[in-house]
Amino acid sequence: MAAIEICADCSVRDLALCGSLTDHELEALNALGRHQRLSKGETVIWAGDESIICANLLSGVLKLSASTADGREQIVGLHYPADFIGRPYADAADFTVTALTDAQLCVFPRKQFEQVLEDHVRMERLLLQRTFAALDEARGRMLMLGRKSAEEKIAGFLLDMADRAGSSACRATAEGPITFDLPLTRGQIADVLGLTIETVSRQMTKLKASGVIGLPGGRAVTLRDRAALEERAEPA
Amino acid sequence: MAAIEICADCSVRDLALCGSLTDHELEALNALGRHQRLSKGETVIWAGDESIICANLLSGVLKLSASTADGREQIVGLHYPADFIGRPYADAADFTVTALTDAQLCVFPRKQFEQVLEDHVRMERLLLQRTFAALDEARGRMLMLGRKSAEEKIAGFLLDMADRAGSSACRATAEGPITFDLPLTRGQIADVLGLTIETVSRQMTKLKASGVIGLPGGRAVTLRDRAALEERAEPA
DNA sequence: CGCCCTCTTGATTTCGATCAATGCGCGTGG
DNA sequence: CCACGCGCATTGATCGAAATCAAGAGGGCG
Known part of the structure; x- marks a missing residue:
């Protein structure tokens, strides 16, 4: 019943990846997920750290950023509610994730999330489609950064x-x-x-x-x- | 037997996505694939065109590029042998793919390739991992373009x-x-x-x-x- | 041989960075 | 309640890195 409690009233229930799951399947994820609040300015994932978690963004705006050794920063992506956060299949995070506003996440341990992906092909396919979309967006930004x-x-x-x-x-x-x-x-x-x-x-x-x-x-x-x-x- | 003929002596047999398939599974792909030669400078995919094909690069180097309306160009990626080319799940291509050297491709109709992905979860997972890696690379390049x-x-x-x-x-x-x-x-x-x-x-x-x-x-x-x-x- | 393509090198300009000062809204503490 | 401080934003002056404009050199091929 915990499943119902957490997911049923989820604000991004059918916009996020989870939308691909049936109520029944949701129970698996639900058992793994926990909610986390972030304050403006707080960092959830540090570039270089071990890649421990994946998450869905419930509310707020996050930035994804990279830095040079001497401190210049480039924001390489922005995340809005229902976006997927994290880097499955990598042992370390390449980018830092920081809250630009107060935010709420639904967080999963990465390894266990990967297992859920394997068990739920529809969700994995949805993630693949999102990842392609993110790649297209990143490449579009490369044109912007390099030539505009x-x-x-x-x-x-x-x-x-x-x-x-x-x-x-x-x-x-x-x-x-x-x-x-x-x-x-x-x-x-x-x-x-x-x-x-x-x-x-x-x-x-x-x-x-x-x-x-x-x-x-x-x-x-x-x-x-x-x-x-x-x-x-x-x-x- | 055609399967054996084409795939058995493939130069990137176990580096490309296909490496995830058993000999038996390969037959499905093999029936779909055809080889294509490209001359230096030739373009296989035009940005904006309908997204018809996917491919594995067998030999040569390709560029993936975007352009502004007034003709400034940015190369957003380079492809080397065994790399996957194309954009599954999109109806139009966002980027142009052009041969920098003479090259050889193993080409599949996109729709049918998507079907193969659905039927072969291991291959789909491998593609997801590659797509994440490509995304990380693109984001790293954003730092380079914006701040270096x-x-x-x-x-x-x-x-x-x-x-x-x-x-x-x-x-x-x-x-x-x-x-x-x-x-x-x-x-x-x-x-x-x-x-x-x-x-x-x-x-x-x-x-x-x-x-x-x-x-x-x-x-x-x-x-x-x-x-x-x-x-x-x-x-x- | 001559042409075309790529690369190098030089002169000048320009866009955006840097340095510097000030303004403004807001929360905190006196 | 007001003064102060702090973070964010604007504006100005100057500098500098890379773009642009321009000319020529090397190299391969028909």
Whole structure:
């Protein structure tokens, strides 16, 4: 019955990998999983550490990051609710996972999670599909990092964030000017885009000055002219 | 018997995904696969096209690349013999696959390949593991593209290529100074590292001038001082 | 031989990094 | 309640690494 207690009211019940399992199958996972709360800034997985856990993200936003020996950081991925976290089949983690907001995870011991994958082919296939999607996304970001200008990076990033905000639970005022909150600080945006905080700030100011976006204050952004933003993200 | 004919003398028989299959199971794949030769410069998969095929690379080197609307290119991956090519479970290809050298593929229709994956769980698991490894590599490259200097990029790239050359079938003269041929032109190296051809050329010249590497001519490179190269790739 | 392709080298420009100062919102503690 | 401090953001001045523009050199092949 514990199964029902934990999974039945799970906020991401049919968005996460687990959605591929029947109620009956869920019991196996349920016995393994435990909930974990993270505070903003807290790190769950450190690059280089033994790869102990896998998890589903229930709420909040996490960053996946890599660093050079002398401390420069690059965010290589962002995780949102229902995303899968962790690296099955590896003995050490290559990347650090840190909470950008307060967050909740459903955590499984890695080895046991691997066993569940083996026993539930449908779930393994779903994970394979997600992993391919993540790979495509990472490669798309490689193009961004290697070949796009600061302005293109910022414009593209804002469009991405707007799309995510529109589809999920951020405040979006119908059509026309859409306003939403970025879940990232300027510094974190810089770490996603391979820029510095000053360049991010300047480009945002420039977009605001040309009337393409508005910056009502705090983390909020208003899209005033989506077409213009798209043009700046991807010059013909 | 066709199975035996094609797969038995396959040059990557137990390095590729197929290595997970028994001789008996191989027959299924064998019935689907056909060999294809590619000439240097030829493209097998175009970004945006319908995703028709999957393949194993038998010989040669392929690039996986993305482009901006106005023609800037970023190479997002390189494929070597025994690597898996293609994007199962997607209806369109996101990236372009092009031969950097003459090459040979063992090609399967995508849909039918997906069916084989479903029927052979061991192979699917192996593909999942490879996909995770590819994802880790892509993310590592994101750090390189976003945060490393031209010198660090070149030094790291040469070390990677030397390691690959050392393990496989390029000419390597024992220990000490190792010499090998790059399978890429300067322009292609630039497209991997997110640089221009001139910057690649200058950095190579600089490394040669400081005695860290030698450039005997053509595509050849000699590592004269690996430790120094490592220091330049990853400054403490 | 001459052409094409790749690579190298030089001069100059430019974009983004770096250095530096200030502003602003917010929570905490006096 | 206000003052202070702290983290985050903006803005300005300057610097520098890599891009761009431009010219030529080597090398292989028809």
